[in-house]
Amino acid sequence: MKKGFLFFISLLIVWILLAGIDQQEIIIGAIVSLLLTIIFFSKATIFSEFNLNPKAIFYFLIYIFVFSWELIKSNLDVAFRVIHPTIPINPGIVKVKTKLKSRLGRTILANSITLTPGTLTVETNGEDYYIHWIDVTSDDIEGATKQIVSKFEKYLEVIFG
Amino acid sequence: MELLGAIVTLAGSILLFLGALGILRMPDVYNRMQAGTKATTLGSILFLAGISIGHYECGCFGKIIIIILFVIFTNPISSNTLARAAHFAGVKLTERSVKDDLKDDDIENKGEEK
Numbered sequence: 001m002k003k004g005f006l007f008f009i010s011l012l013i014v015w016i017l018l019a020g021i022d023q024q025e026i027i028i029g030a031i032v033s034l035l036l037t038i039i040f041f042s043k044a045t046i047f048s049e050f051n052l053n054p055k056a057i058f059y060f061l062i063y064i065f066v067f068s069w070e071l072i073k074s075n076l077d078v079a080f081r082v083i084h085p086t087i088p089i090n091p092g093i094v095k096v097k098t099k100l101k102s103r104l105g106r107t108i109l110a111n112s113i114t115l116t117p118g119t120l121t122v123e124t125n126g127e128d129y130y131i132h133w134i135d136v137t138s139d140d141i142e143g144a145t146k147q148i149v150s151k152f153e154k155y156l157e158v159i160f161g
Numbered sequence: 162m163e164l165l166g167a168i169v170t171l172a173g174s175i176l177l178f179l180g181a182l183g184i185l186r187m188p189d190v191y192n193r194m195q196a197g198t199k200a201t202t203l204g205s206i207l208f209l210a211g212i213s214i215g216h217y218e219c220g221c222f223g224k225i226i227i228i229i230l231f232v233i234f235t236n237p238i239s240s241n242t243l244a245r246a247a248h249f250a251g252v253k254l255t256e257r258s259v260k261d262d263l264k265d266d267d268i269e270n271k272g273e274e275k
Contacts, residue, residue, distance in 0.1 A: 075200055091192055092254070120194055121241050
């Protein structure tokens with residue numbers, strides 16, 4: 001029931017973002033969102049993977065800030081490497097492991113890794129990620145996992161369980 | 162307000178320019194992908210945000226937010242797919258590379274057996 005409410009609210013928010021704040025639009029949007037929630041909620045598996053306690057929501061907000069900061073840092077990092085006359089790179093593909101079980105959590109982790117400084121997810125295979133790293137600083141799986149994955153994993157673990 | 166929007170848009174276009182420069186300067190396809198993904202993600206975000214700030218009277222913040230979310234979700238996926246396809250098609254890493262775990266584990270052949 002709680003998750004059905006979340007489904008309804010997210011549909012309504014997307015509609016309000018698209019249509020703007022206007023009384024008639026919101027009424028129509030609410031009716032249609034309610035209908036869609038009733039019809040499709042049992043088939044929407046994506047919402048069953050979230051944890052919905054206050055701690056998870058709090059961690060989600062922190063995660064957004066961490067992610068934005070990493071995104072800005074990664075852009076400055078790439079810009080620096082591009083402008084530098086000798087192109088200071090030391091690339092390689094490393095293998096890391098994740099503890100996450102949820103499929104959605106893994107997808108979000110892979111996307112986050114792609115958008116953080118100097119890393120690009122090339123392939124995933126179960127719990128292994130193969131990551132192209134522009135500046136390889138650690139040779140073994142544990143070291144690479146610690147440097148690349150842990151900063152996001154500790155938040156996503158709470159959010160997706 | 163218009164000035165602020167123009168500055169943010171300028172920052173976004175500088176990042177897009179650096180992304181393009183990175184695609185020219187980097188030595189192999191994976192490093193190019195790195196430059197092409199990161200710089201263009203924040204570049205497009207800043208570009209769109211600058212437009213919505215500069216033309217705040219049009220009330221298009223909501224639409225811009227939705228476009229930004231789409232960019233954040235789709236940009237890394239497209240680059241993952243391109244890098245994966247390049248690796249499985251046998252594109253080699255540059256000589257400056259130090260290691261290649263994916264090649265060592267040889268999972269593309271395991272995939273074919275299934």
